[in-house]
Amino acid sequence: MYIWTAVSLTLAGTIFWTLRLLTCKRGRDRMYDKPPGPPPLPIVGNVFDFPRQRPWETFSKWAQDYGKLLSFLASINDLLELQGMFIFGRPLVILNSLEAITDLLIDRSAIYSDRPYFPLLDIVGHLEANVGFMPYGKEWTALRKVFASGFSKSNLVAYYDSHRRAVMNVLKNFRQDPSRYEDHFKLHAVQLVIDVTYGIQVDSIDHHLVNLATRVIGTVATLVNPLTLILDPKFLGKILPRWMGGGMLSRRIDKWKQELHEFQTWPYEQTKSNMARSLLCFCGQESGAHKPSFTSHLLQEFEGKAADAEEEKMIRQGAAAAYIRYGEYSLRIVKPHLVDSVIVQTSAAANTFLLAMLLYPEVQQRAQKEIDSVVGVDRLPDFKDRQYLPYVDALLQEVLRWHSPTPLAMPHLLRQDDHYRGFHLPAGSIVIGNAWNILHDPSVFSDPFEFQPERHLYPQSQEVAEKMEVFDRLPFGFGRRLCPGKAFAEDALWLLFAQFLAVFNVLLDSEHPPAKAEFTSGPLSHAIPFHCKVMARSEEAKLLLEQDPGLSEQVF
Numbered sequence: 001m002y003i004w005t006a007v008s009l010t011l012a013g014t015i016f017w018t019l020r021l022l023t024c025k026r027g028r029d030r031m032y033d034k035p036p037g038p039p040p041l042p043i044v045g046n047v048f049d050f051p052r053q054r055p056w057e058t059f060s061k062w063a064q065d066y067g068k069l070l071s072f073l074a075s076i077n078d079l080l081e082l083q084g085m086f087i088f089g090r091p092l093v094i095l096n097s098l099e100a101i102t103d104l105l106i107d108r109s110a111i112y113s114d115r116p117y118f119p120l121l122d123i124v125g126h127l128e129a130n131v132g133f134m135p136y137g138k139e140w141t142a143l144r145k146v147f148a149s150g151f152s153k154s155n156l157v158a159y160y161d162s163h164r165r166a167v168m169n170v171l172k173n174f175r176q177d178p179s180r181y182e183d184h185f186k187l188h189a190v191q192l193v194i195d196v197t198y199g200i201q202v203d204s205i206d207h208h209l210v211n212l213a214t215r216v217i218g219t220v221a222t223l224v225n226p227l228t229l230i231l232d233p234k235f236l237g238k239i240l241p242r243w244m245g246g247g248m249l250s251r252r253i254d255k256w257k258q259e260l261h262e263f264q265t266w267p268y269e270q271t272k273s274n275m276a277r278s279l280l281c282f283c284g285q286e287s288g289a290h291k292p293s294f295t296s297h298l299l300q301e302f303e304g305k306a307a308d309a310e311e312e313k314m315i316r317q318g319a320a321a322a323y324i325r326y327g328e329y330s331l332r333i334v335k336p337h338l339v340d341s342v343i344v345q346t347s348a349a350a351n352t353f354l355l356a357m358l359l360y361p362e363v364q365q366r367a368q369k370e371i372d373s374v375v376g377v378d379r380l381p382d383f384k385d386r387q388y389l390p391y392v393d394a395l396l397q398e399v400l401r402w403h404s405p406t407p408l409a410m411p412h413l414l415r416q417d418d419h420y421r422g423f424h425l426p427a428g429s430i431v432i433g434n435a436w437n438i439l440h441d442p443s444v445f446s447d448p449f450e451f452q453p454e455r456h457l458y459p460q461s462q463e464v465a466e467k468m469e470v471f472d473r474l475p476f477g478f479g480r481r482l483c484p485g486k487a488f489a490e491d492a493l494w495l496l497f498a499q500f501l502a503v504f505n506v507l508l509d510s511e512h513p514p515a516k517a518e519f520t521s522g523p524l525s526h527a528i529p530f531h532c533k534v535m536a537r538s539e540e541a542k543l544l545l546e547q548d549p550g551l552s553e554q555v556f
């Protein structure tokens with residue numbers, strides 16, 4: 001029943017879009033000016049063309065196929081990079097070139113910054129809680145501002161101690177059991193975000209907050225299923241009789257709402273009460289101290305001003321937005337069936353780093369040589385050393401280029417009809433920037449599938465050098481929706497990589513088949529699990545793991 005309803009609604013959607021294209025202002029011509037792409041079937045459009053495995057690779061291949069064909073028809077080369085097709089009754093436009101991404105997602109971001117609408121996310125309350133899915137508009141702008149103020153460059157130094165603590169934990173965990181590398185990287189991410197966002201210390205993946213995040217992220221993964229784009233489960237819950245699951249659906253929705261409410265309020269209230277206790281402590285009435293955090297910092301900013309419920313809601317949501325990005329890490333441990341869709345960016349990048357060190361020992365050695373010569377062997381590298389370790393920085397950029405955790409970023413939605421280089425792009429189109437294609441373009445990065453940090457230090461041409469910053473931004477998305485956690489994530493990864501390399505060697509495990517550079521499909525892509533050995537580099541390195549992480553005063 002569910003499937004048939006889905007099929008009929010898909011067909012209805014496709015017919016709607018086809019009629020809309022046929023009847024819009026310039027009539028029939030529109031059908032011919034849609035961007036090139038695989039030829040659609042009658043009625044169902046390109047529904048069978050959508051690649052199931054690593055779609056970024058197929059999109060890149062299409063860029064070549066249709067490019068060759070169409071270069072005959074059109075003289076402007078970048079037209080060929082823009083492809084459109086219909087899927088789930090909606091135009092989907094893939095941007096495969098930097099020019100098209102810049103022209104549309106960046107320069108015209110006023111109309112290209114919306115998100116596809118997921119009705120169930122809305123019903124459950126995510127659209128007002130999760131900045132990543134929020135429609136483009138006033139509320140999104142206000143929430144982004146709160147988020148940006150917490151994670152602005154000038155504030156990042158306040159998080160350094162949290163980074164140090166989290167990395168030290170990873171190193172110790174690797175020393176104990178290197179085979180659980182994925183768990184160690186995930187715990188690193190969860191610890192870091194909860195510490196930074198709420199000032200709450202989490203030392204195990206079984207912590208209540210980690211479980212809560214896991215549940216909420218599992219729910220998000222369910223609710224963004226494309227079927228929810230065309231079905232309205234709330235409506236179904238009302239009209240379906242109990243024996244057909246109507247009552248169950250309604251109860252599920254209530255449970256999801258409750259989960260989200262707890263996710264937003266539990267750690268937030270905890271931070272507030274820690275702050276209040278700390279104040280009492282200061283007055284000599286009670287003992288206890290709160291740790292400065294993103295949330296406490298924002299609350300302090302509003303201190304003394306008239307309590308404004310709207311502002312408080314913003315802080316709560318801004319904090320939850322940071323937390324939700326990291327909560328995703330733990331999912332793999334608890335819900336293996338959702339692995340592909342929900343493993344999150346930073347831990348995916350850390351896995352890629354480990355794989356690259358295994359497959360490219362000469363890169364590992366060069367980075368270690370740089371660290372040893374600048375930092376020595378009797379202390380760990382720290383943020384103050386970063387400017388003197390350009391190769392380690394280049395290695396970080398290469399990890400994100402070689403295999404970005406989000407090869408297609410997140411889908412944007414076009415708000416109003418637009419024209420681009422002779423093509424018509426209808427309002428409501430889902431627009432995807434294929435960053436992967438650009439980051440693997442051999443004319444920009446020679447031997448793009450090789451891991452070569454030097455390419456970031458010595459770009460292959462002046463033109464590439466001038467755009468290197470733009471290329472480095474691509475793994476984090478585009479325009480007004482660009483990831484606001486970019487600088488923070490880079491800090492986290494830089495310290496992790498630098499300290500890891502100072503202490504450990506990553507080596508082949510001869511008892512298992514050699515690892516390959518293979519990555520999963522899904523919107524969040526990560527290295528397919530592999531075997532390796534991780535050994536302390538020396539006796540001095542072992543001693544470094546006994547030291548405390550060298551914490552300093554937090555400065556908010």
Ligand code: HEM
Pocket residue numbers: 131132133134144147151321322325345346349405406408409410411412475476477478479480481482483484485486488489
């Ligand atoms: C290696 C790590 C990371 C990568 C590769 C990454 C990548 C991305 C990408 C591709 C997007 C979508 C951009 C677009 O729609 O064009 C995004 C959005 C977002 N990211 Fe990140 N991210 C990372 C880490 C983080 C961290 C650590 C945080 C929080 C502290 C964060 C917070 C967000 C938020 C809130 C959004 C939604 C922005 C919006 O829709 O306005 N990200 N990220």
